[in-house]
Amino acid sequence: MPDIQELILTMIKPLVEFKDEVSIEIKETNEFFEYHLKVNPEDVGRVIGKQGRVAKAIRTIVYSVRTKQSKRVRLVIDGGNG
Helix, strand or coil: CCCHHHHHHHHHCCCCCCHHHCEEEEEECCCEEEEEEECCHHHHHHHHCHHHHHHHHHHHHHHCCCCCCCCEEEEEEECCCC
8 A cells, every 4th residue: 555644744843833742643444544634733825835735635635535435535624632
């Protein structure tokens, strides 16, 4: 399986101010591999972008990655560390 976590971090880290507070937790459900991205609350706006354009672009790239199983990939952005 491609390293989706590394792909997400490669796109997110240049956008945020608090790079050391970026983390990803992976949860597997019956239908999805869910990547829960956590960033500093001050960086949420940078990751989402105006009218959600940055988040939409990131999701478009991440969702296009195929996994070995028939599960899809989902990206959840969380602005609170803790």
